[in-house]
Amino acid sequence: MPFAIYVLGMMIFSMTTAEFTVAGIMPSLSNEFDVSIASVGYLITAYAAGMIVGGPLLAIGLSKVSKKRAFLLISAIFLFGQILGASAISYEMMMVARIITGVSSAACFGISLGICFDLVSPQYRGRAASIVLGGLMVATALGLPAAMLFNQYFGWRSSFWAVVVLVLLSGMLGMKVIPTASHSESVSLRSELASFKNPNLWAAFATSLLIIGATFAAFSYFTPILTDLSGFDTAMVPLILGIYGIATIAGNLVTGRTADRYMMPTLTIGLMLLTAALLMFGLYPRSPYISVLAVIMIGLTGVTLNPAMSTRITRVAGTGTLVTTVHGSIISLGVVVGSSIGGLTIDSGYGLHSPLWVGFILAILGLISLLPYLKRAKASAIMMKSKS
Template identity: 50%
Template sequence: MPVNVYLLALSVFALTTSEFMIAGMMPSLAHALDVPIASVGYLISFYAAGMVVGGPVLMLCLLNVPRKRALLALLAVYTLGQSIAAAAMAYEIMVIGRILSGVAASGCFGLALALCAQMVPANKIARSAAIVISGLMFATVLGVPAATALEQLFGWRFVFWLVAALTAASGVVLALSLPNSQVEARTSVSAELASLRNASLWAAYATSALIIGATFAAFSYFAPILMNISGYHASTVPLLLMLYGASTVVGNFIVGRLADRHTMRVLFWGQVILTGALVAFAVFGQMHVVALGALILIGLTGVSLNPAMVTRVIRSANARPLVNTVHASVINIGLFAGSALGGLGMSLDLGMRAPLWVGAGLAVVGVASVVPVMLRSSADASRVKVTGALQSENV
């Protein structure tokens, strides 16, 4: 695997750490910016909104810019946004920095996946995507906890500046190591948007949103569920969440190995396992061993199905940055929709297990979304076998 694929993973690690590290420093930010805790939570939402809305628009503006140059420009914009947030003395300035960072991050994800797809053979796209996406997994396991620890030692501004420096450093290294790229073919906004008018592509997008929605409907409320339903002590919860994060890393690489040759089977069976784990957690979550097993299985599937999702999207349309950027936006929509629906279930007094049932419901719909494709693929394979047999008899 080209070393540049790992360097792209490093940039994704920095971007994702920045997106979620707010959660570990809410009290400090609320005090420094003189705002309620809830307002600090919105900083994650502003970042995500920048990814969902601004990312695709920005990619349309960069259509005819070589991919390397576009990626380096976006990393520079991201570093600027992160620096604005690090220096912010008022909440409004912090919001500007977060939105700017989110817009740039979405384009970076799309370009990173497009670049890794063109650097490897077609039969290794899922493996290369798994490595790039592992930056996201490692950010959850290592980046966010490390950011929280450093914030307690040196303050939140130090962490923001550190992530800005890490992003800038990855940009410098990529500028030196990535081969110069040319625009593959001049295109227009209308032509690029036409590539999105593809039913198979939007079916793939829908499955991705359902998988991420199902996962985050549960994951967003793991801490209270593990304490109040499973009976784990509060001091144990961070270790359990780290175990979940480690499971996503392992699952990501397993899926990356399998997804090139068995994309739809991986998506189907991965969601079946995800559904079973969520249902088991909801029904038997009061048992420590069941809760622990379900936690690991959700980590091994769920978010870890990303390489298979990316491979399906690319095969449904193309590996252009806009297709991948819209995919990142759809995934973020699924993330926040799942989290919101899980919270809605709890707010309607449906109990602490409600997020798990919401996740299971979304996962069932996700399984149903790939069944027609599985059946169509089986029918096509059967027709090929019959045609081959008939041709052999005629010969």
């Protein structure tokens, strides 16, 4: 794989660490700005909103710029937002910083995938995507814990400045190793917009949203479920979440290997395992052994299906920056949908385990969304067999 692809993964790692950091240092930010924990939570929402709405708009604005230049401009915008956050003297200033970084992060996801797809032949796109998106998995396993340690020993601002250094380094490396042009730079905005008329693209978007929604309906509430239902001591939860992070890295490596040749089987089997894990967790949330097993299975099969989802998008609509950016926004929307519905079920009195059932239902809907394609594949296989 070209070294540039690893640099793109490093940038995604840096930006995803920035995204997750607030969740890990909420008490520190609450004390710093004299606001409630709920208000700090809105900083997470602001970042997600920036990714969902602003990312595609920024991608459209940069549609006539080369992908390398767009990558560098987006990195500079993110850098400005992160420096603003690290220097924030008020809650409002931090809110603006989070919106800026959310918008630029979504656009960077799209442009990074677009560049990586241009750098490899079609049969290696799944593997290339797994390296770029691996930055997301590593941020979950290592980036967030590191940010929490920085906060604990050097103060919350140090975790923000650490990301500034990482983004700056990634941008400088990108300037050196990303090719100035690629064979698909000529893709026009009009042709990309035409892709959105394809119903198969929206079907792929729907599956992606449901997979991520199912995962985050459960993941968002792992900590209270593990402590209040499964009976784990609070000190054990970081270890279990660390195991989850390792599982996501392992699952991402496997998916990256299988997504190119076996894209639909990878999605189908992965979704079936995710559904089984959520069902098992929902039925036996008070069993510590089953809980840990379910957490590992969700780590292996949830967000780790991203390379297969991205490969499906490129086969349906090509490698245009706008399409890949919108796909990233759809994934962010899945995070919001899953975690929000899970929270609503708890607030409505359905119990702390209810988000697991929300995840199970969303996973079932994800499997249903694949049925037309599985039937079509079966029909094609029968036709080929009859011809032979």
